Amino acid sequence: MKKILLCVLLALLSISLVACTTTNEDKPSLTDGTYTATKNGFQEGYETVSVTIQDNKIAKVLITESTDFPVTLTTPALKEIPTAIVEHQTYNVDTVTGATMTSLAIKLAVKDCLEQAGGTEGFNHAVEAKEPIVKEDITTNILVVGAGGSGMMAALEAYTDGTVNSISGLSVTLIEKAASVGGITSLSGGVHYVYTDETGAYDEAWANKCLENEKATLQASMELEFNEELMKNEILINQHANQLMNETGVQQADAWGHMTFASNDDHVDPKWNGSYFTYAMGPYIENSGIDLRVNTSATSLLTDETGTVIGASVQDKEGTYNIYADKVILCTGGFAQNQELIKKYAPGFEKGIVFSSGTNDGDGIIMAEKLNAQIIGNKMMGHIGADGNVGARPDFGAAVYYGWNMHPFVNMNGERFTNEDKSKYQIYHDILNQPELTAWAILDADDPFVPDLEASTSEYVHKADTLEDLANELGLPFDTLQKTVQEWNECVANGNDAYFGTDISHMQELKDGPYYAYILRPITMTSEVGVKVDGECRVLDVNGTVIQNLFAAGDMIMGGNIVSYYFDARGTGTAFYSGTLAGKTAKNESLEH
The missing domain is CATH 3.90.1010.20 (Sufe protein. Chain: A)
Incomplete structure (x- = not known):
């Protein structure tokens, strides 16, 4: 809407x-x-x-x-x-x-x-666009395309040598098509997985144990071949990546990587905790020796006669030029804003309501595809929410985002359609196939989330004295909704959900009114389609061969390499750790030559 x-x-x-x-x-x-x-x-x-x-x-x-x-x-x-x-x-x-x-x-x-x-005539003319000029080309050791979470970490790792107080000696250029850094990370929950070793060894045995845990955790969310080497290297580099973040002021409150205000913040508490990362990392990047260029987009990758990547053609507000580089790291995010790419690589997801950075248009995928990069994955990542403006965090967001789903989800036919205990990211997929792309959560007066709904000012929260009144208000057939509620209550009484297998401990009987409802719509955030990479973030072509000097990180590689369906904390975590890993690989190769 x-x-x-x-x-x-x-x-x-x-x-x-x-x-x-x-x-x-x-x-x-x-x-x-x-x-x-x-x-x-x-x-x-x-x-x-x-x-x-x-x-x-x-x-x-x-x-x-x-x-x-x-x-x-x-x-x-x-x-x-x-x-x-x-x-x-x-x-x-x-x-x-x-x-x-x-x-x-x-x-x-x-x-x-x-x-x-008195009027607007004479004050409504379009500003005449200036003719773009051909600008002078530049040369750098490492070019990072995209300054979201993965891009900033890649640039930081390439520029530094172990800590932010030690410099690698390489020239690093970071370009961002938006007017500011942060990308979709600034619109993320900001929680990222953190691996710790109580013994302090952080050795091979510990990494292998973590890898087995991750494989078990993510197995249900992965339909393709799991990139074990990539995941293991992300595990091994996570301590170093978090150290770099801490040194720039990104404070993490616990082992889950919940972010808190950095010391240089003067902002109100944001709804999206990923902003904490940008608050701290952004000023460091801007004041470092990294050549940051905002309002600058890459339009194509440059290659030599052997197909080796040697840089990128870019465009800023003034004109076009080439950036020649030893290594290029693509951190351009997904393509939630590109309907053509969704139809091509994730058919069936075109109907999702987009809540994403406006720059999330798949330009990195398009550039890599022209070099015959192997594109893998076939889904979009989304969540249940309200609309494309508030996304998955409306003012009744606690019920949507953090609830244990003690209430049934019904479609516009008044019928249940899913296991309410599934991941919100998977329920997003289910709602895409429901009438009018709309579902409702039905609650009674005893539900623990009623205070959130009572405090809400959203048009998407409804309250009625009787179930029939609620059905009429929502436009649902009352007879069907009444039957659905009766079946739900029978499941609770019998201790088993015979219809969809929802965990009975997460089901609560619907009793007396007043009754409440809040809307559930499929909110598309980014894509789970990426380029195939090896264990150190080198991009592979359709034959599985490394495309020389080309790397990728973040949403460019999460889909298909790590997950098919999104899993909590993997978006931001993959951004931070794969960005650091890509920066490290590119840095080491550049230093060797």
């Missing part, structure tokens, strides 16, 4: 901007003064804007309040959009890559202020 809303907003904004082209003489006579307006932004946040009109011009645009988050992604828009509007005397300026919803909120709020002042 929100994805559709965003498209409608963009379309309406475009229509209002191109409907007429005006000259200065056509401009309305604006009344001098300061005007304010508030527009909704991202994840239930909003932007409040103050616009000062003086002598029929936009004299000043200020953001007086912003609740959009994570601030690591929204800050560039808060800085750049107001400046551009004053400079070009139009609210139709380019949105900031990676912060589209925040950019639109600011632009629409300025439009509102202009209407209050």
Whole structure:
């Protein structure tokens, strides 16, 4: 729904901007003064804007309040959009890559202020695009494409020598197509698996034991050949990777890798804990000797006559140029935003409601594919949630994300359709096949999550005195819903779910009203399709041969190498550890030559 809303907003904004082209003489006579307006932004946040009109011009645009988050992604828009509007005397300026919803909120709020002042004609023209120029090429030892969690860790590992206080001596260039670093990591839960050895040995025997545990844990989530060597190397490097993160200020609270505020934070508590990583790591990267280039995207990989990768062609706001490199590491994430790639590699998942970074469009997969890289996996990673704006964390998120599912999930026919005790990531797949892509969790007054629902302001939470009233409110057939509830209660009484095999200890009888319901929709976050790599993150071609000087990490390799279905903590964990591993392999090879 929100994805559709965003498209409608963009379309309406475009229509209002191109409907007429005006000259200065056509401009309305604006009344001098300061005007304010508030527009909704991202994840239930909003932007409040103050616009000062003086002598029929936009004299000043200020953001007086912003609740959009994570601030690591929204800050560039808060800085750049107001400046551009004053400079070009139009609210139709380019949105900031990676912060589209925040950019639109600011632009629409300025439009509102202009209407209050007397009109928008003459202030709605598009900014004339500059002709791109051909810029001077550069050379670096290691080029990292993508500055999310895996990209920043890859760059950090390649640049340092053991600790952040020791430098490898290699030149490292990190490019990011968005206006800020962080990528989808900033929109992640931020929890990552941490392997510890109480003896402190961290030896081969310990690594093998951890590997066997991981194989047992992930077996149900993997349909392809498990990349044991890759997983073992991630285990072996995890202590070093976490040490590097700690040295840059990324604090971890426990053995599960829950992140806490870094010492240099001045931000409010974010809804997505992956932001903690960016809060700390981002400033370190920016102030290090790593050559960080934002608003810069790779358009193709460069190869020599033997097919060896020698760099990438890139484009920034000014123009195009080549970056020649000894090694290239692809950390560009998945392709949740690319419907063509979803249809090609994960058919059946096109219907998912996308909640992902706007830069998650599969450019790394496309570039690797052109070099005949082996593409593996066939699924998307998603969760149950509300819509494409709040994703899997609506204000009743505790019930969605952390509940033990003591209540039945029913589709729009009023029927159960799944084992409610399955992973939320697998239930996401099930809801994709339900009518209207919608399901409801049904609760009674005794459910432990009722306080969360009572406190919710979401349109997706419903309450009714009787089950029949609730069915009518949700648009469900009452007779079917009533039968479903009776069957659920019989399962509880008999101590066995004869229909879907849900753990009986996680089922609670539905008794008296009032009754509650919250929505369950399939929220697509990223892809579980990646490039095949060896145990040290070297990319393999369709014949299983290493593509020389090309590496990949993060979401580029998680799907198909580690999991087919997503498993908790593996996204962020794979990003951090495979990023470090790819950086280490590329660094060592570069130093050897």
